Amino acid sequence: MSLTIHRFDPTPCGFPSPRVPLLPALSTDDLLAAMGAPPFASPFCRAGNAFHTRGRYALHDAFRRSGVAPGTAVLLPAYHCRTMLDPAIRLGAEILLYPLRPDLSPDLDALAACLASASRPVRALLLTHYFGFPQAVAxxxxxxxARNIVLIEDCAHALLSGGEGGGAEIGTHGRYAVASPYKFVAAGDGGVLLDNGDAGTGSGGDATLGAGLRPxxxxxxxxxxLRALLAGRRQRRQRIGPAALAALPNEFAALQRRALLPADEDLQPVSGPSSHYLADEERRAGLALSHRLLRHCARDAVAARRRENYRAWSAAAAALxxxxxxxxxxxxxxxxYAFPLYLERPFPDFHRLKHLGVPIWRWDEMAASSCPVAADYRLRVLHLPCHQGLHADELAWMIAAVALVVRADASPAQGEQA
Ligand SMILES: Cc1ncc(COP(=O)(O)O)c(C=O)c1O
Structure with missing residues (x-):
């Protein structure tokens, strides 16, 4: 089955840069922790793991090792970003997008139907722990x-999450697991691949996974x-404060009078990996600095801050x-990893939030599939930051911006169109 991608190019919209950082920035505290803090005990810090520059290249190697190649197929979740597909596209395999339930868990009946539709042998299944919420992996x-399919756990959002119901740690159920440390620690890059070995035969994992990566x-x-330290300093200096919060209602009133320009959208056949995937990076090791920041990250402090910020978002959303x-x-x-917020009115609310400078990720560039949840979530689910680097003023400003937008009349200004 050929793949088509919903393209969403926001260039014509003229969105400004986000006013709050999407990811945590490096601080001198992080560096001190990297030198002095005890090592962080996690499967993602095991000796023998490969440390790539990004999770997508770790995923490429996991697929390759699972036998994903031309003439084979791989099961990927229907709700995804481009970089989850790129490695499989690069390997020339057929991609089968399996449907998800509204809680983003796979539906076993739908998976069986998806498998039955495969015209090639299915080698691997990617299971994503979305937003850090552990899936019921067992x-x-x-x-x-039972089907001789290699399970790969996608822990890109779940580096610091714990085991499901007190069970084995996340990332230890699948034959392979990948993580994306730069989403959690203030590292410049990072993509971990770990090999848990084959539970069926009892064979251990390859302990030399990263041996061929170029430092x-x-x-x-x-x-x-230097870049990371300067970026961190810039972010702290430009941090928005109470004045930005006080200015929001006027800014929003002005925005409501403006016509919003639509994005460029269409459906396009997939001819290769996206521009976010660079074949040259497949064999390059991530920065030693990022690797050190991961191994010595202050897991409990980071976890507590992220959980606190998430709860603040959740309490705010419940009242809106x-x-x-x-x-x-x-x-x-x-x-x-982030706070997923479902918007009833993606237009104009997403556009208004972006114009105010709210930092948002959204998987609007997604392959078309038969999954109604992915179709619904593509434009409606926003990924909002809840990282440990957020200052209380920044969180208060983002929540206030969302409250203004979702409470406002959605009728478009003259000339506005969806
Ligand atoms: C769920 C998920 N898996 C995998 C990836 C790829 O990770 P990376 O950005 O480290 O290449 C991403 C990227 O955002 C992701 O969100």
């Missing part, structure tokens, strides 16, 4: 094992450190019209 692991070299390491939290409850096992 049932999917058993399903895969970045001292010059790049030094430049990356025209939106809701995708996951209102935060289980003890979850260290959230």
């Amino acid at each position: 049932a999917i692991a058993a399903w895969c094992a 970045q070299g001292l010059l790049r390491e030094g430049r990356a450190l 019209p025209n939106c809701r939290a995708v996951f209102p409850e935060l289980p003890a096992s979850c260290v959230p």
